[in-house]
Amino acid sequence: MAPRGSGLDWRGCALATPPGWDWPSAGCPPARPLDMASQLRLRSALALVTGAGSGIGRAVSVRLAKEGATVAACDLDRAAACETVWLLGGQGSEKVAPGGAHTAFQADVSEAGAVRRLLEQVQACFSRPPSVVVSCAGLTRDEFLLRMSEDDWDRVIAVNLKGIFLVTQAAAQALVSSGCRGSIINISSIVGKVGNVGQTNYAASKAGVIGLTQTAARELGRHGIRCNSVLPGFITTPMTQKVPQKVLDKVIGMIPMGHLGDPEDVADAVTFLASEDSGYITGASVEVTGMRPSWGGRGQRSGTQMIRESR
Ligand SMILES: CCCCCCCCCCCCC[C@@H](O)CC(=O)SCCNC(=O)CCNC(=O)[C@H](O)C(C)(C)COP(=O)(O)OP(=O)(O)OC[C@H]1O[C@@H](n2cnc3c(N)ncnc32)[C@H](O)[C@@H]1OP(=O)(O)O
């Protein structure tokens, strides 16, 4: 165990501290004024975020921490997860986050043993299961169907679909055995609903996430565990930076709001679903696309618009 005040967590990862914060002399970062604490929707929640090292997962981690959650930031890339914990600033000190400091974890979500160990480590670190679980870990291996390799199919299904099965199952088992309520949010994609050229593997994985989450919602509701999917459209992250510009130009032309979304737009929807503000919502698929649902449905608001109006 790293010495208290060393600025390092139990694994030796950098604890969330503001740049230049000198732990030994400065003590813990100042606690928030009480009135702000009372406004925090996720005060005392422990949130496990996979894919927390980049893009949407990093934005989700930052947003949940701002709402008072303690974040267990997991990624295949340990250094990236540690960087996210660092970015969470001093909000993770024990003074402010009752559940303990934000902490980084490394795991490959497509491996059952790694996911089992991840949940064991999180519970050992915080003495409780995560009550909020957000699966953002994912990847693309785009190619036309006529040319797609079996390996490209297998890897995308293993991470994007099996990974969410493993994390959802392990988290639900921990919550049910401890009698705790929870909110599980799985990041799918609008592609899982409408398909996309060059993405038979990815679209299948994301469609599977929707069906998995709807079924989990039916089974886990009796345990007080809600399960919902978020379906982002094109969001500006490293994942979309690989898309040929001519394709981006085509798709942007179809987006009524005329621009790609930001990771923070997705984090808004995730935070709503993580909090009691969505206490009677489960099995839902919230689209965050800058478009009307189904890419042009008439007279409906997008998920982002609904979230913003609910504030
Ligand atoms: C009314 C219903 C509308 C439905 C619209 C659906 C839009 C979906 C938007 C997706 C939002 C969510 C994405 C999110 O989940 C995160 C990601 O998945 S980001 C990655 C998204 N990936 C793609 O969109 C695939 C992009 N394409 C490629 O990577 C390559 O084209 C590839 C498939 C690898 C093939 O490469 P290759 O060099 O062999 O061919 P070209 O790139 O030259 O492409 C040949 C022609 O095909 C056109 N093309 C390719 N992909 C798309 C596409 N996704 N949508 C439309 N057209 C596409 C490309 O423009 C070329 O056309 P042309 O010959 O006219 O130049």
Ligand SMILES: NC(=O)c1ccc[n+]([C@@H]2O[C@H](COP(=O)([O-])OP(=O)(O)OC[C@H]3O[C@@H](n4cnc5c(N)ncnc54)[C@H](O)[C@@H]3O)[C@@H](O)[C@H]2O)c1
């Ligand atoms: N960016 C978009 O336009 C968009 C749209 C819809 C859905 N999504 C989904 O949102 C999620 C996050 O995407 P992003 O755009 O932030 O991508 P990103 O590439 O920026 O981040 C993905 C993160 O997942 C991690 N990861 C990959 N494989 C992993 C594994 N096996 N185990 C653990 N971690 C792993 C990566 O290291 C990375 O940090 C993905 O599931 C993606 O499919 C993205």
